[in-house]
Structures are given as structure tokens and as C-alpha cells.
Amino acid sequence: MAQGEAALRRLTERVRAAAAGGEQLDIRGGGTKAFYAEVPHGEPLPLAELRGVSNYEPSELVVTVRAGTPLAELEALLADAGQCLPFEPPRFAPGGTVGGMVAAGLTGPTRAYVGSLRDFLLGATVIDGRGEMLHFGGEVMKNVAGYDVSRVLAGSWGILGVICEVSLKVLPRAVATTTIVFDCNEAQALAQLLAWNSQALPLRASSWHEDRLALRLAGAESAVREALVRLGGSRLEPEAATRWWQSLRDQQHDFFQPTAAELTAGDNLWRLSVPARTAPLALPGRQWIEWGGAQRWWRSTAPAAQLREAAARAGGHATLVRAADKAAGAFASPSAAILALNRRLKLAFDPARVFNRGRLYPDV
Amino acid sequence: MSLAAHAPAQPSDPTGMADPTGVADPTGVADPTSRADRDLRQREVVEALATVLPRAAILSRHEDTVAYECDGLTAYRAAPLVVVIPETEAQVAAVLAVCHRLAVPVVARGAGTGLSGGALPHRWGVSLSLAKFNRILNIDASSCTAVVQSGVRNLAISEAAAPMGLYYAPDPSSQIACTIGGNVAENSGGVHCLKYGLTLHNVLRVRGFLADGEAVEFGSEALDAPGLDLLPLIVGSEGMLAVIIEVTVRLTPKPQLARCIMASFDDVESAGAAVANVIARGIIPAGLELMDQPMTAVAEAFVHAGYDLAAAAILLCESDGTAAEVAEEIERMTAVLTASGASRIEVSHDEAQRIRFWSGRKNAFPASGGISPDYMCMDSTIPRKRLAEMLRAIGTMAEKYGLRCVNVFHAGDGNLHPLILFDANDAEQLHRCELFGAEILEASVRLGGTVTGEHGVGVEKLNSMCVQFSPAERDHFFAIKRAFDPFGLLNPGKVIPTLQRCAEYGKMHVHRGMLPFADLPRF
Numbered sequence: 001m002a003q004g005e006a007a008l009r010r011l012t013e014r015v016r017a018a019a020a021g022g023e024q025l026d027i028r029g030g031g032t033k034a035f036y037a038e039v040p041h042g043e044p045l046p047l048a049e050l051r052g053v054s055n056y057e058p059s060e061l062v063v064t065v066r067a068g069t070p071l072a073e074l075e076a077l078l079a080d081a082g083q084c085l086p087f088e089p090p091r092f093a094p095g096g097t098v099g100g101m102v103a104a105g106l107t108g109p110t111r112a113y114v115g116s117l118r119d120f121l122l123g124a125t126v127i128d129g130r131g132e133m134l135h136f137g138g139e140v141m142k143n144v145a146g147y148d149v150s151r152v153l154a155g156s157w158g159i160l161g162v163i164c165e166v167s168l169k170v171l172p173r174a175v176a177t178t179t180i181v182f183d184c185n186e187a188q189a190l191a192q193l194l195a196w197n198s199q200a201l202p203l204r205a206s207s208w209h210e211d212r213l214a215l216r217l218a219g220a221e222s223a224v225r226e227a228l229v230r231l232g233g234s235r236l237e238p239e240a241a242t243r244w245w246q247s248l249r250d251q252q253h254d255f256f257q258p259t260a261a262e263l264t265a266g267d268n269l270w271r272l273s274v275p276a277r278t279a280p281l282a283l284p285g286r287q288w289i290e291w292g293g294a295q296r297w298w299r300s301t302a303p304a305a306q307l308r309e310a311a312a313r314a315g316g317h318a319t320l321v322r323a324a325d326k327a328a329g330a331f332a333s334p335s336a337a338i339l340a341l342n343r344r345l346k347l348a349f350d351p352a353r354v355f356n357r358g359r360l361y362p363d364v
Numbered sequence: 365m366s367l368a369a370h371a372p373a374q375p376s377d378p379t380g381m382a383d384p385t386g387v388a389d390p391t392g393v394a395d396p397t398s399r400a401d402r403d404l405r406q407r408e409v410v411e412a413l414a415t416v417l418p419r420a421a422i423l424s425r426h427e428d429t430v431a432y433e434c435d436g437l438t439a440y441r442a443a444p445l446v447v448v449i450p451e452t453e454a455q456v457a458a459v460l461a462v463c464h465r466l467a468v469p470v471v472a473r474g475a476g477t478g479l480s481g482g483a484l485p486h487r488w489g490v491s492l493s494l495a496k497f498n499r500i501l502n503i504d505a506s507s508c509t510a511v512v513q514s515g516v517r518n519l520a521i522s523e524a525a526a527p528m529g530l531y532y533a534p535d536p537s538s539q540i541a542c543t544i545g546g547n548v549a550e551n552s553g554g555v556h557c558l559k560y561g562l563t564l565h566n567v568l569r570v571r572g573f574l575a576d577g578e579a580v581e582f583g584s585e586a587l588d589a590p591g592l593d594l595l596p597l598i599v600g601s602e603g604m605l606a607v608i609i610e611v612t613v614r615l616t617p618k619p620q621l622a623r624c625i626m627a628s629f630d631d632v633e634s635a636g637a638a639v640a641n642v643i644a645r646g647i648i649p650a651g652l653e654l655m656d657q658p659m660t661a662v663a664e665a666f667v668h669a670g671y672d673l674a675a676a677a678i679l680l681c682e683s684d685g686t687a688a689e690v691a692e693e694i695e696r697m698t699a700v701l702t703a704s705g706a707s708r709i710e711v712s713h714d715e716a717q718r719i720r721f722w723s724g725r726k727n728a729f730p731a732s733g734g735i736s737p738d739y740m741c742m743d744s745t746i747p748r749k750r751l752a753e754m755l756r757a758i759g760t761m762a763e764k765y766g767l768r769c770v771n772v773f774h775a776g777d778g779n780l781h782p783l784i785l786f787d788a789n790d791a792e793q794l795h796r797c798e799l800f801g802a803e804i805l806e807a808s809v810r811l812g813g814t815v816t817g818e819h820g821v822g823v824e825k826l827n828s829m830c831v832q833f834s835p836a837e838r839d840h841f842f843a844i845k846r847a848f849d850p851f852g853l854l855n856p857g858k859v860i861p862t863l864q865r866c867a868e869y870g871k872m873h874v875h876r877g878m879l880p881f882a883d884l885p886r887f
Contacts, residue, residue, distance in 0.1 A: 059644035060747050082646055111587055118593055119565050132836045140745040141777035142562065142817035144551045144600045145825070145832055146841050146859065151564075151596035155588075172646030194506040198530060200617040200686070222688035275585040277507040294587045316586035334591040337580045341847060342591045348843035360591065 004066065007049035008133065008164060014045065015162065016131035019352045027158040027356055029068065029100030032093045035322060036104060037157050038330045038359050047099055050164055055139065058083055062122060062139045064167040067099025074098055083170045086114040088205075091250045099163045105155025108249040109205035109216070112197075112276065112291040114171075117154050123167040124150035126160070129350025139167045152345075158356040159364060160349040174204070174218035176225075179241035180233035182213045186280045186287070189213040193292045194277060201227050207248055208289040209255070216245060248290075255288055255299060258322055268323040270298040270307050274316030281310050304328030331360065339364075405488065406445050409468055413448060413490070416458035423447040432491050435476040435483040436538070439740075439788060440823055444471070444485035451496045453609055460607065461577035463490055469856050470575070472603045474515060474546030477538040479741055480822030482549065482602045482858060489856075494545055497609060500524050508615045509568060509585065514545025514608045518552075521613065530615035533560035536818070537726050545608045551600030553818035555651045555725065556682075558776035560616060562818070564599040569612035572598075574605075575849040585612055597844065602820050603855040605848040619684035622650060623694055624718045627701045628675030628708040632656060635677035636752035638704035639775045642681065643748070645700050647693065651682040652776030653725050656755060659732075659770035659783075660724070666731030669724030670717070672708055677755075679706075679775065680721055728772045729783065736768070736785035740797050744808035745817035748778045757807050758782055765800040767793070779817035780808070806831050821859045829859070830866035838863070 018025050024042030034040070050068040058081040065074055071091060078084055088108030089101045102124070107116045123137030126149075137143055137150035153163055184192065189208040196203060202219035215233070217224045228235070236244070247253055258267055272281070276293040285300030300307065304320060305328075311318035317332035333339060339361070346353065346364050358364070410424050423429050424446045433441040445468070450456045463470050469489030476483055485491045497513035500521065504510070505528040510521055518539040522531040535554035536542055542552070548570055551563045560566070569583040583595040598605055629635035635654055642649060655663065656677050664671045672678055681701065683693040698709055712718035724731070732739045746754055755771060762769045768785040782804055786797040805815040805828040815821070815828040829838070841860040845852065861869070 057747075057749065059640040060749065061643060062747075105593070115561070115565055116587070118596060119561065128836075128840070134834070134837050134840060136837065138812070138814050140747060140779075140813050140817070142553055142557070142745045142774070142779045143814040144818060144820055145814045145816050145829060146821070146837075147605075147844050148551070148564070148596040148600050149840065149844070152592055152594065155593050160592075171648065175646070198505050198508050198528070198615075198617055200529075200619050220685065220689045220692050222692045223685055226686050226688060273584075273586040273588050275507060277504065291587060314586075316584065317590045319590075332590045334589065335581065337574065337578050338582075338589075338591055338594065341580075341594060344847035345592060345594075345844065348840070348847045 004050065004052065008127075010049075011045075011047075011162060011164070012127055012131040012133060015127055015129070015354060018043070018354045019129055019131060022352065023354065024357050025354050027099075027103070027162055029097035029103070030070065030095035032091065032096040033100055033104050033106075036330070038326065038362065040359050041357050045162065047097065047162070047164075050099070053077060054165060060139070061141075061170055062167055063170055064123075064139060064165060065098050066165050067097060067102070067163050069098045071096045071098055071101055078170055079173075082173055084173050085120070085168065086110060086171045087117045087120055088249050089117060098166060102154055102163055102166050103156060103158045109207065109245060109290055112294055113203050113205065118151045120169045121151050121154050121166060122169055124153050124163055125165040126153065127162040127164060129161065129352055129354045133164070134161075137167065141169065157359040159346055159360050161355060176221045176223075177204070177216065177218040177238070178224050178228060179214060179216050179236040179238075179245070180228065180231060181215075181236060182233045183211060184208075184213050185211055186289070189289065190280060190293045196231075197276065197292055201231070203292075205245060206290065206292050209287070214244075216241070255286065256297070256322075258299065263322065263324040266301045266324075267299060268301070269321045270300060271319040271321050272296040272298060272307065272311045272316060273319070274311055274314040278314040278316070281314070283307065283310055308332055329361070333361070402445070402488070409446055409466060409490065412462045412466055413446065413459060416462055417448060417450060417455055421449045421451065421455070423449070429491075432473065432476070432485055432493070435473075435478040435481060437479055437481040437484070437822065437824055439794070440481045440484050442485045442487050444491040445488055447491045447493060449493045449496060456492070456607060456609060457573050457577040457579065459490070459492060460573050460575060464576045464851070464853060467851065467853065469853050470607070471855050472545070472549070472607045474543035474549070475517070475541050477542040478546060478550060478822060479743070479819040480816065480824040482820050482822035482855070483546075484823055484858075486856065492607065494543070494609075497545070501610070503528065503615070505530060507585075508617070509612055510615055511610065511612050512544055513610055514548070514572075515543050518542050518544060518547055525615050526618075529618050531618050532566065532613055533557075533616045534563050534566055537729065544611050544613065548599050548608055548611055549601065549603050550820045551818065553774065553777070553779065555653060555722070555774060558652060558774070559648050559650045564596055566614045566616075567595070567599060567611060568614055570595065570598050570608055571610040572606045572608040575851065575853045580606060583612075600820070602822065602859050604845055604859055605854065607854070619650075620686050621690050622682055622684035622718060623690050624651070624712045624721045625679075625681040625694065625697055625701065626670075626672065626710045626721055627679045627681060627706040628672040629677045629679070629705060630675070630707050632677045632755045633752040634705040635679055636749075636755070636775075638679060638701055638706065639751060640748050641700050641704045642697060643776070645696065647696055647700070649681050649697065649776060650684040651680065652774075653680040654678070654751065654771075654773040654775035655680075655725065655728070656771040658768070659728060659772050662731045662735055662770055663724035663728055666734060667720075667723045667727050669720050671724055675707065680725060682718075725772060728770075728781070732770055732783045732785065736787070738788040739783045739785050740801055741819070742780065742782045742784065742801050742804050743816050743819035744805050744813055745777065745779045746808050746811045746813035748775065750811045750813075751775060751778065754780065754807065754811060758804060761800055761803055765796045767796055767800055769800070774817070777817070778813065780804075802828060823858060826859070826861040826865065827869040829861050830869050835863055835866070838866070
């Protein structure tokens with residue numbers, strides 16, 4: 001504890017010095033998501049010293065953990081108590097940290113069925129751009145005292161402050177889990193996913209790629225058993241299914257990892273986030289659909305504008321995830337009103353723009 | 365945005381709003397300006413509003429505005445300068461632009477059922493009623509979403525979605541009357557949010573206007589939107605950041621069946637421990653509520669729910685899903701509750717009985733109104749494991765302040781609703797009640813919780829915010845407010861206490877409930 005406090009004191013001093021000296025800091029966790037978002041600028045600010053679980057009582061369904069704690073360590077601790085992070089954050093590579101997970105705010109295959117990382121974030125300790133240590137939210141499920149600042153940190157890519165510690169809601173692991181697969185084309189898969197969406201089914205994850213639709217069912221034994229009877233499909237062997245969902249969660253499949261040669265040829269990885277009801281998108285390239293149709297990954301050489309327009313027409317947005325050249329911007333631009341609010345909030349937390357300048361948008 | 369270009373005329377500042385944070389005295393009690401000044405200002409504002417609204421949509425005579433003087437927290441009242449009831453979005457934007465130009469505070473208002481004074485009018489401000497925005501615009505059964513205007517009642521959404529086998533999950537007790545716009549402003553919960561989440565978890569997109577009338581949209585019908593995720597700031601912002609006009613909510617497929625267990629306990633400790641045990645066994649009930657004996661007696665007399673009046677506390681524990689799933693879960697729940705020392709267990713045998721079990725809980729507030737001239741409903745959250753400790757502490761406080769208190773808890777999420785019974789006509793009782801309430805909130809913070817779980821801060825819990833947040837944290841709340849509303853015109857004076865207010869309140873209070881001489885016995 002005392003060690004943690006000393007580390008926190010050193011961090012606040014470092015931030016104050018940077019703010020006073022007009023320096024920029026690049027907040028570092030495990031570096032597993034360096035490829036995502038815009039290129040970071042500034043002196044590295046490592047958080048490896050902020051390590052360890054501060055509080056975990058399984059019956060409270062809450063864990064409070066320091067930002068530099070390896071995600072793998074947290075997940076192992078939860079698994080020992082029969083619990084999990086239900087939002088299944090993608091890990092991409094070993095070594096990722098809890099702070100990086102929150103700053104990126106990414107959610108895995110379960111997003112459409114259990115909620116996002118932000119939904120499970122209950123509280124945070126953060127150092128702002130003046131070197132002030134602040135606590136928002138807490139360790140309880142329901143808390144409406146003041147603005148819900150901690151949840152804004154999810155997906156903030158570190159631009160608002162140094163996330164030092166977070167409290168996360170956790171859930172028991174499902175008693176029963178089964179994966180079933182169907183052969184179908186994209187249009188059939190999207191229609192089927194929508195139809196199932198409005199029924200009381202124990203859906204936990206979905207995926208369509210190369211004419212194969214996979215569904216993960218999870219819940220009470222009887223609920224899964226009944227759903228199997230209703231839905232049909234062919235069952236995957238449980239261990240193989242677990243491995244397959246993990247590889248999807250961590251984006252280990254070749255589809256998600258273009259080679260250097262492919263990237264040079266402009267064969268980029270795009271993430272399109274659209275309303276689930278969006279009809280098949282007529283874009284050149286290959287596709288992987290998740291989240292009941294609401295997340296559509298594309299490997300495409302099409303120009304950025306074409307993907308961004310297709311997503312916007314559907315009421316969504318497109319992120320350029322892996323590319324040799326991100327001149328088109330990693331993230332789509334929000335409306336002028338929202339972009340202005342992004343800028344003003346950045347300055348409210350970090351007036352000297354010390355942290356992760358340009359990581360979200362070049363001028364934020 | 366350039367501040368200079370958008371600076372509204374700051375006249376001789378009759379609003380008393382020179383403080384850009386907008387924290388003037390919202391009730392206007394301490395306002396020294398004369399009646400004549402107010403009449404003059406009222407005429408000016410009405411004239412300006414009449415250029416953008418039909419006369420019938422502007423109320424300024426006392427007999428017309430008196431109905432708007434308070435919300436569900438009736439102990440606090442203030443007469444608004446003007447009430448407007450626009451019908452179109454263009455009118456709302458125009459009203460905001462006019463108010464921005466004249467530096468008039470704007471207090472948005474739904475059904476006025478809030479329990480913390482969030483919609484309490486500003487004496488120098490416009491109360492903006494969204495009552496006419498009451499249309500359900502679209503229900504899309506396949507994507508399980510509904511697009512509704514902000515004045516639509518919570519229950520009306522579920523009623524409209526029912527033919528499609530869907531419903532809107534968050535169910536605050538006031539759901540028959542409260543509006544979705546108000547739910548978004550307060551991040552309302554309900555008895556089923558342990559399993560189905562709060563308003564935040566069930567809202568995809570919010571459309572509205574900033575203080576200057578600029579249109580803005582937060583979130584998306586996709587599952588995320590580019591840039592910082594501002595939706596969690598808007599949800600629960602108590603009308604301080606934007607005026608909400610339209611909400612896209614997520615609908616949930618109706619479970620085939622729900623059954624509820626009523627479990628009796630001979631002491632509150634066992635009941636509190638049972639709550640933790642259920643969750644430790646990996647069960648997430650659809651609802652998990654605790655009522656103490658005084659509350660049970662009051663509710664039973666009011667609705668004849670069939671509660672066990674001999675029990676020191678009862679738990680209502682609900683399971684929903686398919687028939688087989690519910691049977692499996694009820695069996696597991698029963699085993700845990702029995703092992704935790706339940707003295708009696710009754711499982712609802714049909715839907716009528718299940719609804720009867722809940723009717724007592726859902727009518728806890730009106731039932732309490734029947735046995736006392738007034739009651740004050742508290743709303744704090746603590747870690748579940750401290751439930752019994754908290755109940756004991758509340759019992760001791762009740763003796764100390766000489767007031768009765770009945771307790772209903774959303775036990776599954778540790779959210780407490782102690783109801784302090786008192787007579788508001790007796791100023792001394794009201795004072796004791798306020799001290800009692802403040803002590804409950806401070807104890808909640810000390811036990812690792814928060815001063816409000818779902819009812820909001822409003823004006824009621826301004827002082828308690830000084831206990832929970834440091835000056836630097838409160839400064840950040842003000843900075844967020846300024847980022848959205850640079851001149852502090854939207855619902856000024858609510859939610860965030862000024863440094864000065866905290867200094868006055870804090871004579872013997874220290875941040876996060878760490879009282880000086882913490883080891884002295886206090887209750």
C-alpha cells in the first residue's frame with residue numbers, strides 16, 4: 001500500500017513537472033494496443049509500478065485494481081472465484097494492462113449481449129493534467145452522485161488523465177456454455193441474427209465469416225438446453241469452441257492481422273460500427289461480422305472515404321484499425337458540436353494538453 | 365467555440381448569476397432584489413419568448429405557474445419566473461437561444477416526480493416543460509429499440525412494446541408517471557436493475573440541445589459513437605448539461621415467466637448475509653429486495669400483499685426466464701436462502717401472487733404516507749456486506765433523533781431507501797429529520813458507498829456532496845458543466861455545491877466522511 005502511494009506521489013510530481021515545463025507525456029501500459037488509434041506523442045510515462053489488486057470480494061461483484069496490473073493476472077484471479085469480465089476485452093497480445101484496457105475501452109465478442117466495458121466500469125482514480133489526484137464513482141453498483149466521470153475514461157485513450165486505479169463490476173461465469181454453427185450467406189445470417197435478437201434466448205456472442213454463422217449460448221443449464229432444441233445447428237466440441245472464441249476475441253486470426261506486404265498494398269483492417277439492422281454493405285474486400293450485425297470488420301483496399309461514407313449512411317462510423325498509413329484519421333470525426341465538446345472536456349481535465357496529445361484526434 | 369462571440373448580454377445581472385458556475389440561491393430566499401425588479405424582468409423575458417412561442421405556451425401569472433413550484437421533493441418550493449410549454453423542437457431551440465441571449469436560467473422538467481428537487485424552479489428562470497413531447501416515434505422489434513420523445517412516460521414504452529413481446533427494463537417505482545427524459549436526467553434504476561441495468565445501460569442515443577440552442581446528439585443506434593463517450597455524462601446529468609428531446613432506448617425480450625420468493629428472517633443480520641450468499645453462489649436474481657419489519661407492517665396494511673408480519677426482515681427474490689430455467693434457479697435460490705437461516709419461504713404460485721408480493725414493495729412510499737403526515741425518502745448505496753450494520757446504525761439514529769424510520773432496500777445492489785417519518789408542520793421535526801438524513805448519507809460514504817444511488821443530488825443532497833467529493837473533484841464537475849454550458853444557464857445551483865457552501869457545511873465534516881476524532885462514538 002505504502003509502496004503504491006509512493007508510486008502515485010512520484011507520478012503526480014512527474015505530471016506537475018511536465019505541465020510546468022510544457023512537456024508531453026505518452027501514458028504506457030503494456031503497449032499491446034500501440035497499433036490502435038493515432039500514433040502517440042511524448043515522453044513515455046510507464047505505469048508498471050501501479051500494480052496489484054486493492055480490493056476483491058466476490059460476493060460484492062466488484063474488483064478494484066491498479067492500472068499497471070497485467071490483465072492476465074486479473075482474469076486469473078477472477079477465474080479462481082468462478083467470475084469473469086463479461087465484456088471480454090480483446091488482448092491482441094500478452095502483456096496488456098488493466099489501465100490500457102480501460103483507456104482503449106474495447107469490448108469483445110459479447111458486446112451486443114452483455115454490454116460494453118464502460119457499462120462495467122464503476123469508479124476510477126485518475127491524475128489530471130494539473131497533477132491532482134481525483135476519485136470518481138466508487139465500488140457500488142448504483143451511484144448518481146455528480147457526473148459519471150469514470151465511465152468517460154473508457155475509450156478516452158488517455159487524453160483526459162492518468163488512470164491509476166479502477167473498480168469494475170464482475171459477474172459469475174455462466175453455468176453452461178455451448179457453441180453452435182450454421183452454414184449461411186451474409187444476408188441470411190444478418191436476418192437470422194435480428195430475428196433471434198428479439199427473442200428471449202441465452203445468446204452470449206455471435207460471429208459470421210466465410211458463410212459460417214457461429215452462436216455462443218450461455219446461462220442456466222436448462223436455458224441452454226432449451227435454446228439448442230429451438231435453434232438447431234451443429235454443436236462445436238467445447239474445448240475447440242473455447243479456443244476459437246478466444247482467438248476471435250484476441251484477433252489472432254489472419255483476417256485481423258494483415259501482413260506487412262498486405263498493409264503496404266493498402267489492404268487495411270477496418271472496423272465498422274453500425275446499427276445491427278443495417279443491410280449487407282456493398283464494399284470491396286472481405287468481411288467478418290460480430291455483435292449480432294452491429295460490428296462489421298472489413299479487410300479492404302477501398303479508399304477511406306468509401307468505408308466512412310458507407311458506415312455514416314447506415315448511421316454508424318468506421319475506424320481504421322490496422323494500416324500502414326493513417327492519414328485519413330484512425331477515427332471518424334463526430335459532429336462539430338460533439339468535437340467541440342471533446343476539445344473543451346480535454347482542456348477541462350488537461351489544460352496544458354500534457355497527456356496523449358493527438359492519440360484520439362490530431363488536435364485534441 | 366469563442367466565448368466572446370457567444371457571450372450573452374450580461375445586464376446589471378438581476379439574476380444574481382455573476383458566478384459563472386451558476387450556483388445562485390435557487391429558491392431565491394436570500395435574493396435581495398425587489399418585487400418590482402422581478403416583475404420588470406418577467407415582462408422582458410415574456411416579451412422575448414413571445415417572439416418564438418404562441419402566447420398560450422407561455423405561463424407567467426402566479427395561478428398558472430404555482431403547479432410547477434416543486435417536484436416530488438415537496439419540502440422545497442420556488443416560483444418560476446416563467447413556464448414555457450413548447451410543442452416543437454424548433455420552439456425548444458428558439459426558447460434556449462432567447463434565454464441564452466438574456467442570460468435567463470432554464471430548468472427542464474418532465475413529469476416532476478423526481479425526489480431530490482432536480483426540477484425545482486429557479487426564481488429568475490424559465491421552467492421548460494417537455495410535457496408535449498409525448499410521442500413514441502418508432503418501435504423496431506427486430507433491433508429491439510424504441511425512439512421516443514423525452515416526455516413519454518416510462519411505462520408507456522413498455523405498454524407500446526408489449527404486443528411485440530418486448531419491454532423497457534428499468535422500472536422506477538414512479539414508472540406510471542415519470543418520463544424517459546427525467547429517467548435519463550437522473551439515471552433512474554428500479555427493482556430489476558441488478559440483472560437488467562440502470563437507465564445508462566438501456567439507452568443508446570440521446571438527442572437534444574445545448575444551452576445556447578445548438579442541436580446535439582449523444583451515442584448512436586450503433587453500439588458506440590466516435591470520440592469520447594459522452595453518453596454517461598448526459599445520463600444522470602440532472603438537466604445541467606443539455607435539454608433532452610428524444611431518446612433511443614434498448615428494449616428487452618419479455619421473459620416467459622417470473623416467480624418470486626418471499627423469505628422471512630428472524631434478524632436483519634441473517635437477511636443481509638443471505639443477500640451476499642445468493643450472489644456469492646453465482647446467482648443474479650431479477651430482483652432482490654429487503655424490507656424491515658416496520659416497513660412490512662406498513663406495506664401489508666396498505667395492500668395486503670401477504671407478507672410475514674412476524675419476520676424481522678423479509679427478502680423478495682425473483683427469478684425470470686423460461687419455465688425450466690426459473691424452476692432451476694428458484695431451487696438454487698431456495699437452497700441458499702434456507703442455508704442462510706430463512707425461517708419461512710414462500711414461492712409465488714402464479715402471476716397474481718407474484719404481483720401481490722411486489723405490490724407492497726412498489727407501494728412502500730405511498731403506504732408510508734398513510735401512517736405519517738410526511739416522510740423523507742433517503743437514497744444511498746453501500747457495499748452489500750454492510751447492509752445489516754447499516755440497518756443497526758439507522759435504528760440507533762432513529763432513537764437519537766426521536767423519529768421513526770422504515771426501511772426498504774434494493775438489497776441486490778446495496779441501494780437503501782430509508783423512509784424517515786415526520787411532520788413537516790413542525791419545523792423542529794423537519795430539522796431533526798434533515799439531520800437524521802444527512803447522518804445516514806455520511807454513514808453511507810464512510811461504509812464505502814455513495815450519497816445517492818438513483819434519485820440524484822438535486823438540491824436535497826448538495827451538502828452531502830461536500831462529504832463525498834474533494835474540492836478538486838468538485839472543481840472538475842464545475843469544469844465539465846462549463847464545457848457544456850459556459851454561462852451556467854441550465855439548471856443552475858443543482859448537483860454541485862460551491863466551495864463556500866461546503867465550507868459552511870463542513871465546520872465539522874471532512875472529506876469522504878473522515879470526521880475529526882474519528883474514534884469518538886457518534887451513534
